[in-house]
Amino acid sequence: MTLRRLISVALGSIRRNAARSLLTMLGVVIGVASVVVMVAIGKGAEAEIGARIANLGTNLVIVTPGSQSKTGVSGGANSMDSLTLEDVDKLTRESLEAEKVSPVIQTYGMVVAGNNNWRTQVYGVDLSYFDIRRWTIASGRGLDDNDVRGHRKVAVIGKTNVDMLFGEEDPIGKTIRVRNIPIEVVGILQSKGPTPDGADQDDVMLLPYTTVHARFAGRSFIAQILLSARSEAGVPEALKEVRAILRESHGIQGKMEEDFTLRDQSALAATAKGTTEVMTTLLLVVASVSLVVGGIGIMNIMLVSVTERTREIGIRRALGARRRDVLMQFLVEAIVLSSLGGLIGAGLGMAVTALVGSLTGWATVVTAQSVLLALSFAVGVGVFFGWYPARRAAALDPIEALRFQ
Amino acid sequence: MAEAVVELERLRRTFPSPEGEVVALVGLDLRVERGEMMAIMGPSGSGKSSLLNLLGCLDRPTAGHYRLDGLAVETLDDDALADVRNHRLGFVFQGFNLLPRTSALENVMLPMLYDRRHRFADPEARARAALERVGLGSRLHHAPNALSGGQQQRVAVARALVTEPALVLADEPTGNLDSRSTADVMSLFQELNDQGVTLLIVTHEDEVAGYCRRAITLRDGALVRDVAKTQRRAADDLARLDAAHHA
Numbered sequence: 113m114t115l116r117r118l119i120s121v122a123l124g125s126i127r128r129n130a131a132r133s134l135l136t137m138l139g140v141v142i143g144v145a146s147v148v149v150m151v152a153i154g155k156g157a158e159a160e161i162g163a164r165i166a167n168l169g170t171n172l173v174i175v176t177p178g179s180q181s182k183t184g185v186s187g188g189a190n191s192m193d194s195l196t197l198e199d200v201d202k203l204t205r206e207s208l209e210a211e212k213v214s215p216v217i218q219t220y221g222m223v224v225a226g227n228n229n230w231r232t233q234v235y236g237v238d239l240s241y242f243d244i245r246r247w248t249i250a251s252g253r254g255l256d257d258n259d260v261r262g263h264r265k266v267a268v269i270g271k272t273n274v275d276m277l278f279g280e281e282d283p284i285g286k287t288i289r290v291r292n293i294p295i296e297v298v299g300i301l302q303s304k305g306p307t308p309d310g311a312d313q314d315d316v317m318l319l320p321y322t323t324v325h326a327r328f329a330g331r332s333f334i335a336q337i338l339l340s341a342r343s344e345a346g347v348p349e350a351l352k353e354v355r356a357i358l359r360e361s362h363g364i365q366g367k368m369e370e371d372f373t374l375r376d377q378s379a380l381a382a383t384a385k386g387t388t389e390v391m392t393t394l395l396l397v398v399a400s401v402s403l404v405v406g407g408i409g410i411m412n413i414m415l416v417s418v419t420e421r422t423r424e425i426g427i428r429r430a431l432g433a434r435r436r437d438v439l440m441q442f443l444v445e446a447i448v449l450s451s452l453g454g455l456i457g458a459g460l461g462m463a464v465t466a467l468v469g470s471l472t473g474w475a476t477v478v479t480a481q482s483v484l485l486a487l488s489f490a491v492g493v494g495v496f497f498g499w500y501p502a503r504r505a506a507a508l509d510p511i512e513a514l515r516f517q
Numbered sequence: 518m519a520e521a522v523v524e525l526e527r528l529r530r531t532f533p534s535p536e537g538e539v540v541a542l543v544g545l546d547l548r549v550e551r552g553e554m555m556a557i558m559g560p561s562g563s564g565k566s567s568l569l570n571l572l573g574c575l576d577r578p579t580a581g582h583y584r585l586d587g588l589a590v591e592t593l594d595d596d597a598l599a600d601v602r603n604h605r606l607g608f609v610f611q612g613f614n615l616l617p618r619t620s621a622l623e624n625v626m627l628p629m630l631y632d633r634r635h636r637f638a639d640p641e642a643r644a645r646a647a648l649e650r651v652g653l654g655s656r657l658h659h660a661p662n663a664l665s666g667g668q669q670q671r672v673a674v675a676r677a678l679v680t681e682p683a684l685v686l687a688d689e690p691t692g693n694l695d696s697r698s699t700a701d702v703m704s705l706f707q708e709l710n711d712q713g714v715t716l717l718i719v720t721h722e723d724e725v726a727g728y729c730r731r732a733i734t735l736r737d738g739a740l741v742r743d744v745a746k747t748q749r750r751a752a753d754d755l756a757r758l759d760a761a762h763h764a
Contacts, residue, residue: 117630128618427614430575432603432631434596510575514614
């Protein structure tokens with residue numbers, strides 16, 4: 113018999129036993145649906161965490177003062193002010209791997225607006241900082257060239273600062289005092305939410321680095337030099353180059369201890385990605401178990417079906433069906449059953465995913481890959497669990513089968 | 518001499534059992550010619566079923582030879598026997614053995630689906646014609662449970678005939694039928710036999726044997742009687758039964 117015939121025979125048999133066929137398929141339907149849903153939720157979480165990490169800047173290179181190996185020791189080569197604006201200039205001029213460079217001059221202090229005060233991170237930054245850290249302006253304006261060149265007393269503030277200092281009021285154009293120096297708020301940063309490890313990224317106030325350098329001299333230091341490599345892949349090269357440039361400018365040779373530390377985000381990204389991947393795999397394994405259970409269901413019903421249809425098998429054998437024909441008939445029937453179950457399950461899975469997404473607000477991603485994977489797994493289940501009952505059917509002796517009541 | 522459809526030569530069939538070998542057929546010689554209509558009779562345990570299974574190529578002899586339509590079948594393997602059943606044999610069973618919940622037409626098409634030689638270009642048209650030949654042209658799409666016993670057996674006969682087999686084997690074909698349906702099916706068999714179909718009918722009813730041209734009797738696995746007879750016409754009986762019914 114041709115495959116088309118076999119499939120039409122199988123469909124006929126499934127139609128004649130519609131109720132039983134549906135119950136048989138149920139296991140595979142639920143299995144495939146749960147695989148699709150679980151993978152969609154897992155992939156959604158992966159994508160969301162990936163996006164948050166990208167927000168931090170995956171091509172980010174951070175230079176901080178002081179040696180990594182010596183902690184708690186200040187002064188000398190390891191002092192907190194080992195980075196200078198000359199370093200920033202030199203890196204800007206000489207680095208080929210770094211696309212953008214910005215100093216981050218940090219100062220502490222109480223920020224006052226009207227009756228409210230709030231202790232926050234005050235950073236003096238260059239214009240490139242906004243690109244490197246992927247900050248966008250929610251309202252008002254960002255810093256511009258004139259602000260930097262003119263050492264102007266202007267600030268762009270994060271959402272947390274808006275809430276703490278102004279509440280419902282519109283802060284644009286208002287004056288705040290940082291260590292008693294009046295500064296005008298010109299813009300508000302688009303909120304980023306917390307980092308993957310929970311730190312509030314919106315608790316920040318950005319001023320031109322020239323302003324901080326001039327107005328808070330002696331009470332500020334270069335906490336970081338931020339660089340963005342040309343791409344995520346270019347980060348290792350950039351690290352190497354930045355190290356070489358800084359060693360030269362700081363006169364560090366051979367095994368001398370470095371007075372700066374280089375960091376990038378790859379470790380954090382890898383950890384977060386690894387965690388979500390483990391989660392997705394775990395979900396997939398749990399869902400696969402139900403698919404296997406569904407397959408066992410098919411095998412059970414097929415075994416019952418072979419017994420019930422012993423006479424039919426005898427008739428077919430008497431009319432000229434070879435053992436192989438009977439084997440194929442039952443195998444194809446199992447595969448058609450599981451494939452139908454798979455298709456229904458895929459549809460159900462997508463519907464449930466959409467429902468879960470809209471009810472919980474979780475990000476979900478239904479990939480063609482996961483649907484195809486689940487479907488092919490379902491077909492595989494049909495082959496695997498259909499084989500044994502089909503073999504039993506084919507092995508029946510036609511004389512015995514015809515005599516079967 | 519006419520052409521032989523069945524030639525059995527010292528055909529022997531034994532079954533192993535814990536108490537030693539059980540002999541079902543002791544070594545049978547038999548020749549059936551084309552166009553015969555023969556009854557195979559005998560009490561239960563006489564070897565009727567064993568003979569039928571061998572004739573039907575569902576079983577292989579322990580010893581001896583069986584030529585079916587000129588082909589030595591005792592040496593064939595399982596797949597080849599399946600093909601012989603498909604190409605050269607037609608079966609009619611006591612319990613009709615139609616596929617349930619499957620239309621008469623699909624039931625009759627079934628043997629052609631297993632025809633590896635694809636001898637028939639349009640199985641559906643052939644099945645339709647076969648059903649018309651047995652008088653069920655108006656019942657093509659009825660499932661077996663929507664047909665009377667006699668009609669079901671007619672579907673089975675159509676299925677046995679549709680591949681133009683050299684031999685039709687019927688196993689107690691009227692065992693489940695009332696006397697009117699019996700006369701009905703037997704008159705159909707006679708009609709087909711008149712058209713040249715070779716028929717072997719296993720039965721324990723003398724009445725059925727009476728419709729045949731020849732009857733053999735088995736006892737203890739051996740052929741004990743082989744008689745030619747004048748055929749009773751089933752159509753006459755059918756007419757008489759109908760007349761009695763209407764009177």
